[in-house]
Amino acid sequence: MDKSQNSARVSHPSLISRLSGKLKHKNDIFSSPRKLTDDDINVLLNELQVYQMELQMQNDELKASYLTLDQERAKFVGLYDLAPVGYFILDYLGIVEEANQNGIDLLKISKQAIMNRRFQSFIAPKSWEDFYNFLHRMQHSDGKQSAEIKLKFLNGKVVYTRMEGIGVSSMFTTDIKYYITVIDITESRNAQQILKETKERLEMTLRASATGTWKISWGSNTVFLDSHSYKIMGINSWAFKGTIVGLISMIHPDDQQHVRHQLMSAVNGLKDIDMEFRVADETGQFKYIAAKGHEIKVQEESKSNYFAGILMDITERKKFEHEAEILKNDQQKLILSATLTAQEKERNNISRALHDSVCQLLYGIKLNLESVERVHNLKGEFKNVNQLLDQAIRETRQISYELTPAVLKNFGFVAGIKEMAQRTSTVHFQIDTYIDSSADFLHQDVQLYSFRMIQELINNCIKHAHATHAEVKVSFHDNQVIIRVTDNGIGLHQNIDEAFSSGSGLSGIKNRVYLLNGQIKFNNAKKGLVVTITFFNTPEFSV
The missing domain is CATH 3.30.565.10 (Histidine kinase-like ATPase, C-terminal domain)
Structure with a gap:
């Protein structure tokens, strides 16, 4: 296209000048009193035929140039209409001079209805000031400008858009035209709003439940604690260096080995992080902290996996558990003490029965047997019986003593x-x-x-x-x-x-x-x- 145009621009003036020169020369000849001969007329006709052929060639070149221009314009129009964003050309008053198909679809209006219409009519009232500032910046700057503008349609629907554009001054007038692109970011803004609301709810939940969040990157040896975590652990952010070693150094010495073991087990993929440990706050008092978390897989090769989770202050819970354990322990001791007391009481009753009843009966039997021996002058007939009675008395007294040692009570x-x-x-x-x-x-x-x-x-x-x-x-x-x-x-x-x-x-x-x-x-x-x-x-x- 460029070669054809250049050829046309060069050949056309050359031909015109040549024709002008020839015609001027012939005019001088015709205006002279000399009569034209047949040879002069034939020469003139030949030259006219040559000029006619040159004009015909030049006309063919111009047609080819116009055809190439139409083809290039068709390509541009196709790209312009099929662009994934909306394109608009506005004059200095904001009137739409041109719009691509994506822009027309975005505004949900026909091309005939949008042409020669002020673009400001599609702007939501709350965004008018932002839009005029956007135009003003394009007018007084050569660089690309951007802004987030809300559009409002006739049905009341509001669309969030991101606009980018530049101002172009006309070569023939002092007027300026605005070339802008419009991208629908409603879905992105809604997602951002949902994310913001979710984050706010999470923050409220964390504050209400006294829960903090943390992140440990083993590869970079860094530890991130949010503001809730600092408050829960009772430490100042400036006192924590943000390293794994620094975190472990704040933990009670008796719990450090357990924490190291938990972290190493998690790094080696054996289990998630679930541990309890003690930390000293600013006053030197120890608080019980529970930390739970798991590994987060990162898809990007340039970034390593990390661990994230929550931590909670369980000091009160530990206190209640300790008190409950003491109460349970005391109850068990009361039951056990009562059981042993009952056993001792029963032993005492059995011991008294053996000593005061069984032993006395055995003594009575022994005395009666001795009386029978004396009365009947028996010698040796009851010897074995007396020995058995003596043994029964000794064993009964021994059992009575073992059941209730009287010396312990009486002499210490x-x-x-x-x-x-x-x-x-x-x-x-x-x-x-x-x-x-x-x-x-x-x-x-x-x-x-x-x-x-x-x-x-x-x-x-x-x-x-x-x-x-x-x-x-x-x-x-x-x-x-x-x-x-x-x-x-x-x-x-x-x-x-x-x-x-x-x-x-x-x-x-x-x-x-x-x-x-x-x-x-x-x-x-x-x-x-x-x-x-x-x-x-x-x-x-x-x-």
Whole structure:
């Protein structure tokens, strides 16, 4: 197209000038008094035929140029109408001079109705000021300008649009034309509005539920905490460096290993993050924090995956759980204490019945038999019966003592333990005792619990350990009571939990240690077993 136009522009003036020159020359010849000859006429006709052929060629070139221009214009019109955005050309007053099909469809109006109409009539009243500012900026700037303008149609529908355009001055007049594009961003704005409302609701929910959000990027070693998280954890943003190491350093030393293990397990893909830990606030008080989260997969290769989640202050919940645990513990202790008290009461009743009734009956039988022997002068006939009665009386008295040790009540803990050791010791089993005299000042319940535990341990030495020697030691250290029973038996080769569950004796020891808030340890020595029971002489058990 450019070559054709240039050729036409060059050939046409050249031909005109040549024709003008020839005609002027011939005119001079015709105007002279000399008469034209036949040769002159033939030369003139030949030249006219040549000029006619040149004009015909030039006309063909012009037709080809116009055809090329029409084809290029058709291509431009096609691209203009099929563009994905709306195109408009406005004059300096804002009147529409041209619009593409997308722009017409956007305004939902025919092309005849939009042409020569002020574009301002489609602008929502609240956006008039923004639109005029947009035109003003295009008028006084050579660069591209943009603005977000709302359009309002006859049916009342409002459309959010983004407009971009430039102002172009005319070459022949001082008027300016505005070339603008209009893009419908209603869907995007609605999505932004929904996202904004969702974010606001989330913020309100987080504030109401005292919940914060966090993000950990393991690759970059960064930790993000939102404003709620800083408030929940009781730390200042300037005091936190935003690193994983910095986060762990704020956690209670006893919980740091657990947090590291949780994070490493999550990084290795073993599980999601679900942990509880303690942090110190500005006042130095520790708060309980619960953090939950999971890995977020990132599709872009340039970005690594990260972990995100929520954290909550569970200090109050932990406090209530602790109080509930204490209450439950106290209830269990009350039930257990009541059970043991009932057992001791029943033992006391049985012991009294054995001592005051059965023993007295056995004594009566023995006395009657002795009277019969004297009256009938019998010698040796009741010897075996008397021996059996003596044995029955001894065993009944022993059972009565074991059920309720009268010495413990009448003479104190030290005397009770020593008498128990003396009664239990035999030729094949010897018991040594080392009892601190301060033990007599323990609470009566503590004395009874301690006596029962020592009694059961001694019975185990005889029945299960097959020991020949045992040592009982009761001492005090920093208001702590230490009971240690050592034997030279076969030791304990059973799991402690299984031993506690399988034997009623050890179970009774465990219950009494629990009531005393104490601890019990079993240690196998080179030969035998060492059982250590420790508990504090707390005020509620003091005299």
